[in-house]
Amino acid sequence: MSLDAGQPHSDPADHGGGLDAARRRFGGARADWIDLSTGINPLPFPLPDLPAGCWTALPDQGAYDDLLAAARQVWRVPDAAAIVAAPGTSALIAQLPGTVPAGRVRIPGPTYNEHARAFAAHGWTQTADAAEALVLVNPNNPDGRVWTSAEADAGFVVIDESFADVAPEVSLIGLASRPGTVVLKGVGKFWGLAGLRLGFALGDPVLIRRLSVLLGPWAVSGPALAVGAAALRDHAWAAQARVRLSRDAARLDALLTAAGAEVVGGTDLFRLVRLSNAPLWHTALARRHIWTRLFPYSAHWLRVGLPGSEAQWTRLAKALRDVS
């Protein structure tokens, strides 16, 4: 099987997830583990009833149009911006660098590593200086940094707002009407529907059209069209989820701080702490079957997602007392 391409880059050392690898190293059944290695909402949008035929018929144009209308409304997409839906924001990240001729790209980091990989795969050179292309992850993963419109300054700008839905006021969606700009959104993190694979690119109609051709027809599954539209339309659920996530993020900060960690950033979907020895904490928590996110480039940073139940909160609190 060594020839198989696998899920590209799904390297547990470089991404959240990877609980299978954690289990191989630290034991335990899957159900024993608390996965805090991602920034996925642990209390996801509840699945609606699925329409008959969504698994079997080719995804319907009407359902696709409904989904785009829901997306335009929830994200207040400018009328001048075009929109395309894709099987996950990752698919769009992989394709975007191929929509314009390769040159130099600035990707202020550390940040989500797939952007650099995708630009490199399309022949771009990464630079720390001003360049033809710019990628801003807003808010940034893992430190939560928020960018301003003034900072989104390049001919080709990708603004990845995968984590912006906890705080819509930080969104730079207004820039989606600007030539050369594309904003990415998804339902994986805030709506907790990462398995569904549903992301959106919003922006320059020329670039969106190119993305659309590269994705091919019927890019989004029938179930994703139905579940995604229901999730994006339920604004009451979103408002309640924001309140809960904000409260839970504060609760997590209190636990981490009490354990001696310094909270240095994050969003309401994950917290970033600074430690004298992050790998030591990571391993100590993993021995207690709590999986957190370590970064290959830092010995001091640890990212911690939100527990999803009181039982998980209790186990995390106890583990942090043991570790500290």
Place this chain on the structure above:
Amino acid sequence: MSLDAGQPHSDPADHGGGLDAARRRFGGARADWIDLSTGINPLPFPLPDLPAGCWTALPDQGAYDDLLAAARQVWRVPDAAAIVAAPGTSALIAQLPGTVPAGRVRIPGPTYNEHARAFAAHGWTQTADAAEALVLVNPNNPDGRVWTSAEADAGFVVIDESFADVAPEVSLIGLASRPGTVVLKGVGKFWGLAGLRLGFALGDPVLIRRLSVLLGPWAVSGPALAVGAAALRDHAWAAQARVRLSRDAARLDALLTAAGAEVVGGTDLFRLVRLSNAPLWHTALARRHIWTRLFPYSAHWLRVGLPGSEAQWTRLAKALRDVS
């Protein structure tokens, strides 16, 4: 909404499906219509129970590996061929021409139109002569032509076997171990799971690796990993489906022939008939809310899929008597 990219190329005049457009023109509720415009098995593989978390967690590497193992087994993929799963064969068709430098491509036709569109989008020139690249749809859509190994002769060969699972003996999967060759498979047609979005590329490890990078990580949804693996592993279901489809294709031929149409090709998932005036039949059937497939390049060809119930067979038989 005119800026929206829509589902690219989902033009009802150029593809199967498009029942919404048919309804706008000929009226009727969706449930009133019999959609015979696709080659999708009308009695699909039954959905298994889905694992907890498949909608919410990032698609799991273990589940992905299970799916590839099932694919290798059912399609007898040579060990030397690599494999990658994608959200539909269409996604692979859209990406494949970008995996090698653009040149000239021969696409014997008429055939499925997305191949020509994708090669053109990546800067290739289509030619009727021998060329660097060759696309064979095996069996061909819509005429059912089957290709031989000797005909798969070019440096870069794409063999689209979307319809091969009704007759596995026609498969050219043995060529997947050859440098420069990629074979495409999917669960949309024979397994009747077109809404799921699940396709596979099998072949040259270098090309498969490039495809994999272009698709990005977690390309296949959690539900598709689970349903796809169950479908590909159920060899008994496949054997029974083949018997039924073969019987139903013969039954459809008898109806069409009795109505005065000449059956000139197809597969056990659809039949191609030659008529003096195909648009006339298409419209007459549409007035009776039966949707068939007309081709923009032919006034004589009509493609007809299989009815899925006795009620549908009865309605089709009556409509054909009225039309003929």
